Amino acid sequence: MEPLGIEVDAPAGETVMDAVRAQGYFWPVGCARNGECTNCAMEVISGLGRVSAMGRFERQNLIRQRGPRAVENPRLRLACQTRAEGDIVVYKRGVEPE
Numbered sequence: 001m002e003p004l005g006i007e008v009d010a011p012a013g014e015t016v017m018d019a020v021r022a023q024g025y026f027w028p029v030g031c032a033r034n035g036e037c038t039n040c041a042m043e044v045i046s047g048l049g050r051v052s053a054m055g056r057f058e059r060q061n062l063i064r065q066r067g068p069r070a071v072e073n074p075r076l077r078l079a080c081q082t083r084a085e086g087d088i089v090v091y092k093r094g095v096e097p098e
């Protein structure tokens with residue numbers, strides 16, 4: 001993941017955020033990691049075809065918090081909702097060692 005330049009193994013079914021947090025990193029959040037605040041939003045730099053599909057709740061909250069154009073960019077995803085289904089690279093500022 002960038003810009004930290006770390007590599008993380010994500011067990012199947014685990015969200016991107018949980019996989020990174022399990023390695024001892026802080027990930028910025030503003031809710032109970034339930035898809036409401038969108039503070040955890042990340043950019044999927046590569047592997048867009050290897051992330052879980054966006055659910056209705058994630059879509060609704062991205063629109064509500066960031067406006068309709070937010071969902072026009074498929075690379076913008078909520079880390080607390082998105083699961084990797086293969087190798088991906090994501091970008092998120094503010095992720096740092098705890």
Ligand code: FES
Nearest residue numbers: 035037038040080
């Ligand atoms: S942590 Fe709030 S939407 Fe992901």
